[in-house]
Amino acid sequence: MQCETVKVVHQDEVQGGYRLLWLDAPGIAPHVRPGQFVHVLVPHMEEALLRRPFSVYKADGPVLQILYKGVGKGTRTMTYLRPGDQLSLIGPLGNGYPGLSTGRYPILVAGGYGMAALYLLARALPVQGVAFFGGQSASDILCVDEFEALGWEVRISTEDGTRGERGIITGVIDAWWTARDADAEPVEAYACGPNGMLHAVARRAMERDWRAWVSVDRNMGCGVGACLTCVLKVRSEEGGWAWKRSCKEGPVFECREICWEMEEAG
Amino acid sequence: MKTPVMVASGTFGYGPEYAELVDLNKLGAIVVKGIALHPTKGNETPRTVEVASGLINAIGLPNPGVDGFVEQYMPFLRQYDVPVIVNIWGKTVEEYVEVARRFDHVDGVHALEVNVSCPNIKEGSALFGTDLDMFRRVVDGVRGATQLTVIPKLAPNVSDIKVFARAAEDAGADGISLINSVPAMAVDVKTRKPRLANVTGGLTGPGIHSVAVRLVWEAAGVVNIPVVGIGGITKAEDALEFLMVGASAVAVGTASFTHPATALEVTDGIAEYLDRHGLSSVGELVGTVLL
Known part of the structure; x- marks a missing residue:
């Protein structure tokens, strides 16, 4: 995990409002594992405090790609990013997907x-x-x-x-x-x-x-496990439940871990 | 302290969360997230909501309890050359006293910040910060239970902060910190529901900075003990304001969520300011606002 100032390489619309953002992130991109995310500080959006989490679509060499859609104030602001613009990225974050079990x-x-x-x-x-x-x-x-x-x-x-x-x-x-x-x-x-x-x-x-x-x-705050915004209820060994942080112990969980019945109620 | 810039309780976890991103040894102190006598799960979700120039939170002080904290986090924190201030809270005066007593001999703990003012705890804790008699009893009890430095953290939502600042000093506090978050609420107008599961929460971030400066100014004017200025610091100028109105140290809070290294950048910015103005120490700035 590191906090890196990265440069926009390219951005274009793929289809239907979905956009692809290419970032030159030599410190982060080579370390991304499948299912991990990066926490983006959207520039020129002073009224919003927090970073926005994005899954990494592709990571090849020093460049990583994020696929997103401009739906909220953060993502709509991101659509204005141009090649050469700089932004701050924390990553890679989260646990990611495990590999395939033998015979499955x-x-x-x-x-x-x-x-x-x-x-x-x-x-x-x-x-x-x-x-x-x-x-x-x-x-x-x-x-x-x-x-x-x-x-x-x-x-x-x-x-x-x-x-x-x-x-x-x-x-x-x-x-x-x-x-x-x-x-x-x-x-x-x-x-x-x-x-x-x-x-x-x-x-x-x-x-x-x-x-x-x-x-x-989940709505996410700090992305590194400190603010406890993104918690969800998972089954604990003693038979009850415990909060787990989707940014740290997640975002990937084996589905049996999650207390779905409590999620629905919530 | 190497620098008067600390990281505020609840915004920096217990230390390990940020250790990969920030050199902990360069912080003035780490004020860890609030610790109670017993483990606590905290509130339901949603627990935070971003609003204009701020963040409203109602996390509910989840924590591993005194024993859990000492076992899980103190070995990690002892590896660093940084003062550890433990933020403590309880549901009764007796709980505050017991938590303080237990930390008294924990190696590596330098001070206790007494959280009398978290707005997110029911069963009375908010009252400790706004009811003068309760406030006195808590500070007095904690003072009697520990040799550690005792720093009550004041609530902003009182009619006269000076009364609480003086009461803390009279009860033997070694310093005071302020402000805690400002009670707040947000409603989703589409669903007409509160945007927090707890309905109300505490506002933090740049939006409360000027409120905090005024309260620190008032409080610092009536006590002789050190004051820690907290509230919406995102840059060195914000910290300098606190120093000029009478704080001798500051803590960076919500900004760490966005820029983990904010506290270090504020430290550098203060040093540059001192250089530029030919000052040799932060002390020369404290309380120097020109009225």
Whole structure:
């Protein structure tokens, strides 16, 4: 982990408001593991105090890429960044995804820019399985060519039916699961996306004996474990629950660790 | 202290969280997050909300308790050449006294900051900061229970800060620190719900700095013990303001979340100011505001 002043190399719109930001971050980029994030101090936004966390999409040599959408005041301000602009980055942060367990078959499940957060993992895993990408509309389906180029089979759904099957992605996952040989290898799932999607994956994982790693999305403050903003309830060894920091012990948790019933209530 | 610039309680964890990013040996002191007698889980989420020029928090003082803190964090902190100030709190006067007593002989603990003013604890702690009689009882009790330096941290939401500052001195406090966060609330107008699970919280950050300067000025004017200025410091000028109105040390709070090295940059900035004005020590600045 370090705090580095980095330089914007390039920025452009990919599609539908999703943007790709290339940063020259020689101190941080080479150390990023799949599923980790960086904490960005958005320049020219004095009324906002805190940094904004972003998953790393790609890290190649000294350059890392962030895929984001201008939806809040931080991300909208980021859309104005130009090549040569400087910004402060803390990273890499968080635990990231673990590797594939021996004998398991990997699937990826992502919604929206969660797809970008899974790219480094897709590149690192020794086996390529199926990637399930869901979104509201065709413009929310990202990076498909990239995953296919790595050897992954990509299955898509959109709620408006403009790409892939109409509906939510769990329907596509369920159809795939039903058609699958009963004696095929057990599944190891890696998911990133909205919390409702993560919970849906978790329910299936628990019913079907999958191992499932979910990357949770929580409001975050410091990013390094000090402010205790981003906590969530996980099961403790004594049978109760304890807060864990999604920035430090997470953002990736095995789905059985999370007290989903308390999350829903909260 | 090597520098009058410390890091404030609740904004720097217990030290390890920032050790990779900040040279802890260069801090004036580390004031660790509030410690109670027993482990506490803290509030439900959402616990913080960013507002214009500030952050409202209602973390609820989660902590591992005295024994947990001493076991988990003191071995780490003892490796550094930096004073450790433990922020302590309790739900009763007796709990404050017991926590102070237990820290009295813990190797590596240099002082106790008495948190009488966290607005996020129910069952009475906020009252300790705003009810003069309760405040006196806590400070008096803690004073009697420890040989360590005792620094009550004052609440900003009192009608006359001078009364509390004097009461602290009279009860034997070695110094006072102020201000704690300012009670605050934010509402999500789409859902009409409070933006914090705890409904209300405490505002910190640049938005409270000028409020804090005025309160430090008033408090420092009526006591002879050292005053620690806290509230919305993001740069050296903010710290210089506190010194000029009478603080002899300062603590950087919320800014560490955004710029972990703020305290070090403030230290450098103060040194440059002293150089530029031909001053040899921070002491020459304290209380020098021209009225």
